Amino acid sequence: DGGITQSPKYLFRKEGQNVTLSCEQNLNHDAMYWYRQDPGQGLRLIYYSQIVNDFQKGDIAEGYSVSREKKESFPLTVTSAQKNPTAFYLCASTSGRAYEQYFGPGTRLTVT
Amino acid sequence: AQTVTQSQPEMSVQEAETVTLSCTYDTSESDYYLFWYKQPPSRQMILVIRQEAYKQQNATENRFSVNFQKAAKSFSLKISDSQLGDAAMYFCAYSAQGGSEKLVFGKGTKLTVNP
Numbered sequence: 112d113g114g115i116t117q118s119p120k121y122l123f124r125k126e127g128q129n130v131t132l133s134c135e136q137n138l139n140h141d142a143m144y145w146y147r148q149d150p151g152q153g154l155r156l157i158y159y160s161q162i163v164n165d166f167q168k169g170d171i172a173e174g175y176s177v178s179r180e181k182k183e184s185f186p187l188t189v190t191s192a193q194k195n196p197t198a199f200y201l202c203a204s205t206s207g208r209a210y211e212q213y214f215g216p217g218t219r220l221t222v223t
Numbered sequence: 224a225q226t227v228t229q230s231q232p233e234m235s236v237q238e239a240e241t242v243t244l245s246c247t248y249d250t251s252e253s254d255y256y257l258f259w260y261k262q263p264p265s266r267q268m269i270l271v272i273r274q275e276a277y278k279q280q281n282a283t284e285n286r287f288s289v290n291f292q293k294a295a296k297s298f299s300l301k302i303s304d305s306q307l308g309d310a311a312m313y314f315c316a317y318s319a320q321g322g323s324e325k326l327v328f329g330k331g332t333k334l335t336v337n338p
Contacts, residue, residue, distance in 0.1 A: 130246055142324055153328030154268075161324075169325065201268065203287070205324050211258070212326060214268035 112114075113138045115215035117202050122220045132187045132218045136203035141205075143185035147171060148199040159202075160185055189220065196222045200217065225250045227317050229329035236305045237337050243290075244300045244332045246315030254320040257291065257298045262312040262331075271313070274298065276320075302334075310336045 112185030115136045124130045134144065142161045146154035156211050160179040174193025179185055185204075189196045203212040226249045236242035248257070259271040274282045274291050281289050286303045302309055315329040 144325060146326075146328075151330065153229075153316075153330045154326070155327050155328075159325055188236075199266065201269075203326075211270055211273060212324070217266050 112140055115213055117200075117203055117215035117218050118216060120216065121170060122218055124220070124222050126222055127191045128222075129191060130196075130220065130222075132189065132202075132220065134185045134187065134215060136183055136202075136204045136213075136215075137187075137205055138181070138206070138213060140213070141182070143176075143179070144203040144205075145169075145177065145185070146203065147202045148201060148217075154201060157187065162209060169197045181189050190220075225252075225317050225319065226329045227315050227327050227329040227331050229315055229330045233333045233335070235335040235337060236302070236307055238307060240305055241301060241303045242305055242334065244302075244313050244315075244334070246298045246300070246329055247300065248296050248315070248317050248327075250296070250317065250319070252319050256318045256320060257289075258316040258318070258326070259287070259289070259298075259300045260314045260316060260328075261309075262314065263308075263310070268314075272300065299325070303338050307336050309337060310334055 118133045144159040145157040148154050158177040160166035175189045201217045202215040205212045228247045255276045257274045261269045261271045272284045288301045290299045312331045314331045316326040
């Protein structure tokens with residue numbers, strides 16, 4: 112079955128540590144996105160990539176980094192510079208033609 | 224910058240009744256897409272319905288329909304014959320056409336369905 116996988120579902124880290132969230136898709140989609148969701152907030156765009164080896168900052172990129180070395184993979188690193196990293200992180204992808212984004216199940220990151 | 228506003232943080236409806244969720248947006252673009260996404264307690268984002276701005280006809284998907292008023296920049300979602308499984312957070316989202324396809328989301332409306 113085609114879809115988007117994010118791992119792990121829950122992630123715990125100590126303050127000051129970098130952590131990488133995984134996002135893999137087998138939908139053959141060109142574009143991939145990372146969103147952050149906080150209580151009472153909608154989803155906010157962190158980074159996006161429309162093609163391999165290229166990516167752009169979203170609205171809240173500070174303290175985050177990404178890479179896009181393969182079409183199917185778009186990992187997100189939450190660095191120690193991110194002041195409030197505890198949140199729910201969602202990865203999405205789209206083929207571009209239908210403008211419908213498909214979402215992964217999300218990763219809940221808790222930093223203490 | 225485009226913005227999406229959902230003015231109802233919470234709504235409730237009786238099972239089998241109809242409820243309407245509101246959404247307004249701000250954009251200077253003429254071509255764009257609007258979406259309603261559902262996020263149940265599992266937190267999986269599920270596309271409910273999509274509307275292309277160039278289409279005058281309102282989109283419908285079974286019990287879900289929209290009232291798209293382009294001039295007023297309004298995009299409300301109507302859920303008919305509400306079911307317990309409709310209980311979720313509902314997010315309105317906007318995407319400009321021909322660009323990066325990134326979505327701009329509203330803050331969401333929590334819908335409770337009472338038996």
